[in-house]
Amino acid sequence: MKKTKQVSLVLITAALASCHKPGNADWVNANGQHRRVYIRSDSTAPYARMTHPAGILLWYYAFRPYGSYSYFSGYRRVGYYSSAISQRSNIGLSGEKGGIVRGGFGSGYSVSS
Amino acid sequence: MQRHTLTPRNNWQKEVEKLGFGFHTTNVPYWDESACYEFSMDEILLIERASAELWDCCLGAVQYVMDHNLYYRFAIPDQFIPYIEKTWQEDHPAIYGRFDFCYKDGVPKLLEFNADTPTSLYEAGIVQWFWLQDYDKGKDQFNSIHEKLIDYWKYLKSYLYPGPLHFSCVKASLEDLTNTEYLRDCAIQAGLQTKLVFIDDIGWDTNDQVFVDGQDEPIKNIFKLYPWEWMIAEEFGANILADRNKSFWIEPAWKMILSNKAILPVLWQLYPDCPWLLPAYFEPGRLTDYVKKPILSREGANIELIRGTSTLQITPGAYGAEGYIYQQLATLPDFDGNHPVLGSWIIGQEPAGLGIRESSTLVTDNLSRFIPHYIR
Numbered sequence: 001m002k003k004t005k006q007v008s009l010v011l012i013t014a015a016l017a018s019c020h021k022p023g024n025a026d027w028v029n030a031n032g033q034h035r036r037v038y039i040r041s042d043s044t045a046p047y048a049r050m051t052h053p054a055g056i057l058l059w060y061y062a063f064r065p066y067g068s069y070s071y072f073s074g075y076r077r078v079g080y081y082s083s084a085i086s087q088r089s090n091i092g093l094s095g096e097k098g099g100i101v102r103g104g105f106g107s108g109y110s111v112s113s
Numbered sequence: 114m115q116r117h118t119l120t121p122r123n124n125w126q127k128e129v130e131k132l133g134f135g136f137h138t139t140n141v142p143y144w145d146e147s148a149c150y151e152f153s154m155d156e157i158l159l160i161e162r163a164s165a166e167l168w169d170c171c172l173g174a175v176q177y178v179m180d181h182n183l184y185y186r187f188a189i190p191d192q193f194i195p196y197i198e199k200t201w202q203e204d205h206p207a208i209y210g211r212f213d214f215c216y217k218d219g220v221p222k223l224l225e226f227n228a229d230t231p232t233s234l235y236e237a238g239i240v241q242w243f244w245l246q247d248y249d250k251g252k253d254q255f256n257s258i259h260e261k262l263i264d265y266w267k268y269l270k271s272y273l274y275p276g277p278l279h280f281s282c283v284k285a286s287l288e289d290l291t292n293t294e295y296l297r298d299c300a301i302q303a304g305l306q307t308k309l310v311f312i313d314d315i316g317w318d319t320n321d322q323v324f325v326d327g328q329d330e331p332i333k334n335i336f337k338l339y340p341w342e343w344m345i346a347e348e349f350g351a352n353i354l355a356d357r358n359k360s361f362w363i364e365p366a367w368k369m370i371l372s373n374k375a376i377l378p379v380l381w382q383l384y385p386d387c388p389w390l391l392p393a394y395f396e397p398g399r400l401t402d403y404v405k406k407p408i409l410s411r412e413g414a415n416i417e418l419i420r421g422t423s424t425l426q427i428t429p430g431a432y433g434a435e436g437y438i439y440q441q442l443a444t445l446p447d448f449d450g451n452h453p454v455l456g457s458w459i460i461g462q463e464p465a466g467l468g469i470r471e472s473s474t475l476v477t478d479n480l481s482r483f484i485p486h487y488i489r
Contacts, residue, residue, distance in 0.1 A: 106313025
């Protein structure tokens with residue numbers, strides 16, 4: 001029954017523990033307001049075509065998460081950006097994304113069983 | 114089995130956080146070392162024996178379900194049956210499961226088998242072990258979870274496809290992430306190349322017809338802490354059948370049969386003399402004192418405890434659409450209003466350890482507390 005004398009972990013550290021705390025105060029500012037949450041721009045928040053109110057398709061905003069596009073220098077990202085998703089998936093027209101779609105799993109909240 | 118009340122360690126929160134155990138307290142305590150359970154070696158040996166025998170029974174029951182095409186009892190869609198049988202016949206890699214026992218009068222009785230997505234693995238394998246080192250180093254514990262996980266990942270290594278073993282769970286749950294990262298930790302120690310991808314970041318390459326991770330690399334081996342019944346009902350579910358890589362999903366799809374409470378009447382039909390089983394049926398009216406359980410439910414939801422004409426407890430929830438089973442009532446032992454359920458782990462093919470969750474009611478739900486144990 002007894003374990004070996006040395007039980008070691010190589011991956012799990014205090015870093016995981018620091019993720020802790022429901023209702024973490026970090027998420028609420030001094031005025032009790034929730035901090036702004038930036039939604040990541042992969043297909044878990046599906047891209048949609050954006051149009052100007054006049055009905056003009058805004059190609060340089062469509063399919064791009066956050067940033068600006070210049071005809072000369074190309075796309076330049078700003079603000080929140082997730083390195084968890086590859087550049088190819090995050091940026092570019094949908095045809096350039098290699099036909100990869102995301103978000104087809106994961107509607108459940110927690111397994112906890 | 115005896116319950117003892119204790120004074121928790123000073124700064125116990127820091128002690129467990131040092132181990133990476135961040136969800137020790139939510140709005141109610143989860144890790145609770147103000148009490149512990151003591152077992153004799155004979156009691157532990159019996160629990161171990163019961164777990165080993167039930168594992169054999171479960172494998173027999175899976176084969177029976179397949180041979181007699183009983184999938185309709187499990188609400189498993191027809192299109193997944195060939196795939197489930199393929200994962201069984203080809204013996205796709207599987208790593209673990211947890212039997213939940215009602216332990217009373219010295220006999221463990223099976224309440225259910227968490228065969229697909231059991232949690233509390235980290236608490237059972239690591240946190241309670243380090244608690245015991247502080248509480249009484251000289252005592253033993255039914256706990257070889259850590260060593261068996263590493264050993265079994267080593268064993269599985271040669272059965273996996275070349276390339277990394279991905280690990281996946283939902284983003285929103287630290288509990289799920291900790292359990293998943295713990296399994297990954299053991300896989301790394303076993304020499305496997307691993308990669309974490311959250312379940313909602315998994316991509317489907319519509320050109321190549323394969324699953325990909327966040328960096329668009331193909332997924333060929335993946336451990337998922339995410340239930341099969343959810344996966345097959347979601348948008349990507351059908352892609353599992355179309356996957357050109359024929360990826361290994363761990364736990365494999367045949368665990369859908371064992372993790373479903375419809376397995377309980379099948380087990381009883383096949384092994385009525387097994388001392389670890391409670392009578393269970395698909396039909397109502399065969400038992401006087403019984404528990405009505407949805408075949409698919411989680412965290413003690415939608416359970417009804419009936420004794421004669423009295424209802425002892427009903428829990429709320431959103432489950433039950435797929436049907437119910439009826440299992441003979443076995444009320445959990447009562448230690449001053451604390452009701453423990455014993456979770457007996459199977460790692461690989463062997464009993465590996467014990468984790469105890471305690472509730473204030475007869476149904477173990479998501480407010481239950483994890484209580485450590487030792488062998489005297």
